[in-house]
Amino acid sequence: MLVSSSAKNAAKAKKIATLLKDRFGEIHWWPGDTDEVMIGAVLTQQTRWENVKQALSLLKERGLCSMTAIYNADSHDIEDAVRCTGFFRVKTKRLKSLAGFVIETCGGVKEMADIPTPALRKGLLGIHGIGEETADSILCYGFFRPSFVIDAYTARIAGCAGITVKKPDLKPLFESVLPKDANVYHQTHAHIVEYAKGWCTKKRCEGCRILALNE
DNA sequence: GACCAGGTCCTTG
């Protein structure tokens, strides 16, 4: 019984990935450099990407779109630029903490590329304000590491597709059915979010029926 | 006006 339900979960996860890949093809998400990805990962917490883009533009205009700039900047200047993403004081503190880790602990963004994924993930998770999703986004989109991102949409789609595992087990589930490849993880997560945005809200999820993900 | 957004942390029961 345990074996067969986990086999079903795996089959459903694989089906989601396959159907959405056919539907969307190649998606280009987070085309920015590593610094920009890290900043965007924090700013997008509980926030639409359209608002994040505005903040990133402001940060760029003001020469604040890098870890060293964030590290050295006056917090008020950061707050002013990221205001449109909401939680702006909290996010400014989180950006400062992240920059502190990058500069002081790692010695810079370039140096982070030499840190093995497990150690880097552990380090990121140790930063106040960086949780699993933000850490995995940074790893996958910023450093091209095969660390699958689970967000609210992924959990929602998985739930309405009939996958029965709890949220903490979704990451290993998807990683077990996909080739261990950062670009595959990148594409799959992007597909899920794009699809969920169109069909799934907190109240109701129509999407799985449309693509017959739950059959 | 109500409700939600590509979360995370803290406090309570």
Next chain:
DNA sequence: CAAGGACATGGT
């Protein structure tokens, strides 16, 4: 451990 709240702005 689960549930609820705080953080805050902007769009539907």
